[in-house]
Amino acid sequence: METFVIIFWLVCAVLSAFIAYRKKRRVETWFFLGLFFGIFALVAVILVRSRPDLTWRCPICGAMNQEMAFFCYSCNTKRTDIPL
Numbered sequence: 001m002e003t004f005v006i007i008f009w010l011v012c013a014v015l016s017a018f019i020a021y022r023k024k025r026r027v028e029t030w031f032f033l034g035l036f037f038g039i040f041a042l043v044a045v046i047l048v049r050s051r052p053d054l055t056w057r058c059p060i061c062g063a064m065n066q067e068m069a070f071f072c073y074s075c076n077t078k079r080t081d082i083p084l
């Protein structure tokens, strides 16, 4: 019985971490939340929204740039669709 409880808790931790990874959330944080809160963390990570993808693709060379970059790191093209 105790073994089953420990395995169940570990499965909650791993599943929470996996779902967090798919939703671009912090994997380590959700692993430990799953470890400590079990099924509650699992429900929470299922309900939480995915983090929006904030990188941008250069229209000239197609390189993916970081969120805050004003110029393409690859070809130095200035970003035109600067978000607010």
Ligand SMILES: [Zn+2]
Binding pocket: 058, 059, 060, 061, 062, 063, 072, 073, 074, 075, 076, 077
């Ligand atoms: Zn570029």
